[in-house]
Amino acid sequence: GSSRAQQTIRVGWTIPAEESKYWMMRRPAEFPDLGKTYNIEWTQFQGTAPMTQALAAGALDCATQAPLSLSNGVVGGNLKAYIVAQHVFEKPGGFSVYWAVMDDSPIKTIADLKGKTVGISVIGGGTQGPFNMLLKQNGIDPAKDIKLVEVGFAVSEDALRQGRVDAVNMNQPFAARAEAKGGTRKLFSLSQAMPNIVHILEACRADFVDKNPELVKAYVRDITSGMKKALANREETLKVVSEVLKAPIPVLDTYLLKDNDFGRDPGAAPNFPAIQKMLDIYAETGMLPKLDVAQFKHPTIVAPLQ
Amino acid sequence: MTSRALSTDVLLGLLPIALLIALWQGLVSFELAPVALLPPPGLVFSRLLQQLVTFSFQQEIIATLFRLFTGFLIAVALGVGVGMVAAASPAINATVRPLVRVLAPLPKVALYPALLLLLGFGHESKIALVAADALFPILLSTYYGASTVEQKLIWSAMAAGTPRREILLKVVLPAAMPSILTGCRIGLVISCIVVFLAEMITSTDGLGHVLITAARTFQAVDMFVPLITISLLGLILNALLQAARSYLLRGFPEA
Amino acid sequence: MTSSAAIGRRVAPLLACIGLLAAWQVAALALKNDSFPTALEAMRAVPAILGDKEALINILASLRRMAIGFAAAVAVSIPLGLLMGRSRTVAAFFNPLLMVIYPVPKAALMPIIMLWLGVGDIAKTLVIFLGVSLPVIYHSFEGAKAVEEKMLWSGAAMGLSAAQCLVRIVLPAALPEILTGCRTGLVLALITMITSEMIARQSGAGNILFNALDMGQYDTVFAMIIIVGAMGIGLDAAFEKVRARLVRWSEPQFDMPLSFS
Amino acid sequence: MIEIDHVSQVFQTSARKDHLALSDISLTIEDGAFVSILGPSGCGKSTLLYIVGGFVSPTSGSAKVKGKTITAPGPDRGPVFQEFALFPWKTVLGNVMYGPRQQGVRATEAEAQSRALIEMVGLKGYENFFPKELSGGMKQRVALARTLAYHPEVLLMDEPFGALDAHTRTRLQNDLLNIWERDRKTVLFVTHSVDEAVFLSDKVVMMSRSPGRIRQVIDIDLPRPRRRTELLLDPRYQKYVVDIERMFDDIDEAGVNP
Amino acid sequence: MIEIDHVSQVFQTSARKDHLALSDISLTIEDGAFVSILGPSGCGKSTLLYIVGGFVSPTSGSAKVKGKTITAPGPDRGPVFQEFALFPWKTVLGNVMYGPRQQGVRATEAEAQSRALIEMVGLKGYENFFPKELSGGMKQRVALARTLAYHPEVLLMDEPFGALDAHTRTRLQNDLLNIWERDRKTVLFVTHSVDEAVFLSDKVVMMSRSPGRIRQVIDIDLPRPRRRTELLLDPRYQKYVVDIERMFDDIDEAGVNP
Ligand SMILES: Nc1ncnc2c1ncn2[C@@H]1O[C@H](COP(=O)(O)OP(=O)(O)OP(=O)(O)O)[C@@H](O)[C@H]1O
Ligand SMILES: Nc1ncnc2c1ncn2[C@@H]1O[C@H](COP(=O)(O)OP(=O)(O)OP(=O)(O)O)[C@@H](O)[C@H]1O
Ligand SMILES: [Mg+2]
Ligand SMILES: [Mg+2]
DSSP states (O other), X not given: OOSSOOEEEEEEEOSSSOHHHHHHHHOGGGSSSBTTTEEEEEEEESSHHHHHHHHHTTSOSEEEEOHHHHHHHHHHHOOOEEEEEEEEEOOTTSOOOEEEEETTOSOOSGGGGTTOEEEESSTXXXXXXXXXXXXXXXXXXXXXXXXXXXXXXXXXXXXXXTTSOSBEEEOTTHHHHHHHHOSEEEXXXXXXXXXXXXXXXXXXXXXXXXXXXXXXXXXXXXXXXXXXXXXXXXXXXXXXHHHHXXXXXXXXXXXXXXXXXXXXXXXXXXXXXXXXXXXXXXXXXXXXXXXXXXXXXOSSOOSOOX | OOHHHHHXXXXXXXXXXXXXXXXXXXXXXXXXXXXXXXXXXXXXXXXXXXXXXXXXHHHHHHHHHHHHHHHHHHHHHHHHHHHHHHHHOHHHHHHHHHHHHHHTTSOGGGGHHHHHHHHOSXXXXXXXXXXXXXXXXXXXXXXXXXXXXXXXXXXXXXXXXXXXXXXXXXXXXXXXXXHHHHHHHHHHHHHHHHHHHHHHHSXXXXXXXXXXXXXXXXXXXXXXXXXXXXXXXXXXXXHHHHHHHHHHTTTSTTO | OOHHHHHHHHHHHHHHHHHHHHHHHHHHHHHOBTTBOOHXXXXXXXXXXXXXXXXXXXXXXXXXXXXXXXXXXXXXXXXHHHHHHHOHHHHXXXXXXXXXXXTSOHHHHHHHHHHHHTTSHHHHHHHHHHHHHHHHHHHHHHHHHTSOHHHHHHHHHTTOOHHHHIIIIIHHHHHHHHHHHHHHHHHHHHHXXXXXXXXXXXXXXXXXXXXXXXXXXXXXXXXXHHHHHHHHHHHHHHHHHHHHHHTGGGSOSSSSSSSOO | OEEEEEEEEEEEOTTSOEEEEEEEEEEEEXXXXXXXXXXXXXXXXXXXXXXXXXXXXOSEEEEEETTEEOOSXXXXXXXXXXXXXXXXXXXXXXXXXXXXXXXXXXXXXXXXXXXXXXXXXXXXXXXXXXXXXXXXXXXXHHHHHHHHTTOOXXXXXXXXXXXXXXHHHHHHHHHHHHHHHHHOOEEEEEOSOHHHHHHHOSEEEEEOSSSBOEEEEEEOOXXXXXXXXXXXXXXXXXXXXXXXXXXXXXXXXXXXXX | OEEEEEEEEEEEOTTSOEEEXXXXXXXXXXXXXEEEEEOOTTSSHHHHHHHHHTSSOOSEEEEEETTEEOOSOOTTEEEEOTTOOOOTTSOHHHHHHHHHHHTTOOHHHHHHHHHHHHHHTTXXXXXXXXXXXXXXXXXXXXXXXXXXXXXXXXXEEESTTTTSOHHHHHHHHHHHHHHHHHHOOEEEEEOSOHHHHHHHOSEEEEXXXXXXXXXXXXXXXXXXXXXXXXXHHOHHHHHHHHHHHHHHHHXXXXXXXX
């Protein structure tokens, strides 16, 4: 520990796709300010929704968020926050969260899902908006026509192979693993609903940002440079991610930062129009009232910052 | 116990609960907690009353209760059975004791994903989790109670011609009853917690699921309704257990 | 007691463990399920965890929280339970309150707990505290109720005040029952130590376990389960030693457990 | 002085019936008197002792010691219970030392006194035994020693020699008389032995079958100090015994009335 | 026939010391004999009964009943424990009915028999009381009735009348003798009353102070059926009593040796 009084940001994080933060956690020496002019108290969470609650309760200053959880916090929890950076999104041609069925399944189209049991990683989570929209477009009422069960990504492949669900959604690295094993096929992916979906981003409480602009600036600067390092040095990134996820490098190597991975903005810059589009979908599917993304924009503090 | 004493007891018991609700109201009134996280009690209770009469909410309660009871009863049957046999037979004791030592401290929630895959997303996986968690407190209390039964009670029964295999049922079980019921009480509360937790983790219905759906969308009032419901259920179930206890133990000095 | 029987008692837990692992191995092979690795696969992952310095620090951090939570729970619950057992008024006052508080899953209260206690050690220690205190309170409660009245009368006649009676007569007389509660509490402490790290965590054994769970690394998940199980055996054995010393006077009078088997 | 004034005791049984255990008992016991209570099994002798001890408060009536109504137990009244009620977690020595230590006697001194008492009741060598390792009669003697150890002014003894062989019993009777004569304690002594009652007491209270009533109070007018061997030959002693035994026969006519 | 052959019993105390409770006891009891055991408190009488009951196996030596080594309790040997050991969860009636029901007697019949026994021990009206609601002597009588109810061939009675008043005691002694004379049971009877031992027994076994040894076996050669009133005037009876009491004095010389 340093004897100098340092300012501390309490940051929430989760796994598996926040490479710039993982760099900051595991390679702090690479960041000139981190641990010197300011400190981070890292807390890991199970999913983004609890982090929204933690932000609303004032127990965190910044945290990983999904557009939906953040909006829920705003609508239901009186949360005021700025989106300061973005972690991953769906790039055209890259990985898109998809629903898989078994090869020999009679389900060939989305319309065939009627009356089936369908797994989803988180009910009411970020993927459900586009998912609902696709169902509706194919004449299925998401509330009545299918039986939706929560199946975490980790067990989704097993649940499908065991026949516990007829279709289930897949994410990396589990999708890569399932594909390598074979026997499953992609039914549809979220990119069919909209391109460049933003999966996770970085948000900070507005009151905290307003009170400590320099501090947050330093943090966002480091996220920006972390993203740069992550993209520039894949070999090291594999190591870093492996340390955090405790996943073996060969598994990560099958997808991480490859074409079959999510997209990452080189400057970790939030794609506000895409986020707005998602908010619109949520409003359309009745999950949320209409929201304007502008409220999440800070005039100066937003990645990329040098 | 006279009925006057009984009603004083009830009043005394209501007092701290009233204080708790007052404290809750105070926290909200003095803005020590944001309404978004802690809605005022009046709102929660009036929503609860509204919900209680709706068919769909009743269905959720029934689903939760069904899992809770089935799991708890399995735990009681297994815990009491194994606990007694382990106290009676050195051979079984030698096997059960180490097994219990290994299995008891395992975090059963971590096995829940495996249970889901083996037993599906419906009742079975939750019942299994409830049973697994409630089992050990009941088993340990039964074992303790059974192994400290006054020797001379057993001797008296054996001398009266009770066959060995019946001693367990006729002497050890009733003599260990105070301890067994203590274990059951703890097991019951754990069952309440676990069934709720399991429904929060993965479910399509039940009170825990109601809470999670509300929590995801920051519906604070709807979050608290299932919480209050489970808490009331706990209170009612415990009162029932208490009544059973004072009947079953009416011959014991402490009853 | 012959020495072969003594050896038998030593070996029995080992045999039980091996039997358990064997059953697991067979079940896993039969089920052929990715999320249910075989015992051997899980065991192979154990050294990797224990060899990792960071993992050890995590586990120690958990144990420290557990020790604090357990100690605090025992310190508060025993007096409360004993008081409830000896005073109808106290029992009538606390019983419904406890019954209202305990069935609520702590995970659901996390947002509120976070509000006042943050997401750090205090919140988790509180959760452990609550997990442990329930059995300790109720076993102390029932133990105190069952204390033979004439023993208390003897104490009172020697000039013990009500408080002294509680400490010097009710406590020792109820000790065997209290210790049963503590033993259940110890098991629950270990379990809540892990589950308290399910939602928010900075370090800890649960951290390793739930991370692996999120990542679908089931060999690590089950390796952690083995490690926690082993910690359980160790703590339980240590507790048993303490217990045997404390309640020597209450052990069954004759050697055979129930003397009819 | 102990004044028991129109005391009645009703117990509530589990069968939800009221059970009258003592009915309108009035009795005065002078300071320093040795009073025995005789009565059929179940007539309420123990209950009466509990009331004087302050362990049970009577359903009606009152009991006073030194003019003050008895509301709680106190170290002035030391009970020896019929069921012994030893502390199972303490050894024989620990049990006997408990009272003196509680009264603030220093450990070494309390131990010396306790060892002397343990020797008196014939348990030398058993100091480190736990109660569960003692025979019935041995437990009873520990209970006696435990109460004597803290020198209560009033002794409330419930069949304290009931589980002892004749020889030990005689020895302890003499020891008790010696202590009583030395310290002039007030003793309320429940026994089933008419012989013992007459030998020890100034006054014998005879109770009738349940619900317990006082049937007769007999003053035993025999010289003190009493020697068993002398007394056995004394015709007055024999007359007391025979008279009381005869009265017992009368009581029995009354029958049982729960 | 009960044959006790060189039986010794060593207890392990918590102080981790071996404690010799019985030392080399040999004794033969004919079928249908009434044998009393007398001995100082703590000499091992209860322990000896436990061994014959099959509750405790002796450290060395063996005990046989009808030629077979005793290894377990059985309904042929019915104990009445010094501490009563009533089932707390059963009422008086439930406790007494337990044995007959266990032996397969029909409920109505078992109840009728049990009620008769309860009346015999003077507890009519207390059938629905729980043990905790009874006085010491009442509990003892329930324990007696409970054992008599299932008609064991051998009765193992540990001071079964110790907590009773003289009158109830005399009545129950007579009842016991009647039952014994009718059914010719074998009775092993522990008592502290020399009087009672002589009155009831064919044989009195005197034990010496701990560690218990058999000091003397006295045949009581008095005519049967015995009537208390007649016997008290019989000089042979008086001689037995005096002789045995004198022997007790001798035993006492030996001192304590834990
Ligand atoms: N807790 C109780 N509930 C109901 N009845 C009770 C209770 N305690 C005692 N009694 C009744 O009170 C009466 C008197 O009991 P007590 O113990 O005083 O008798 P006792 O004279 O001491 O008899 P003994 O000589 O047999 O010890 C008995 O009839 C008994 O059944
Ligand atoms: N569990 C035990 N552990 C150690 N010693 C014991 C145990 N049980 C009995 N003893 C000892 O064995 C001896 C005999 O005890 P037992 O109960 O047989 O005596 P007893 O003759 O029945 O005496 P009493 O007339 O007082 O009932 C005693 O010295 C006692 O201390
Ligand atoms: Mg009595
Ligand atoms: Mg004995």
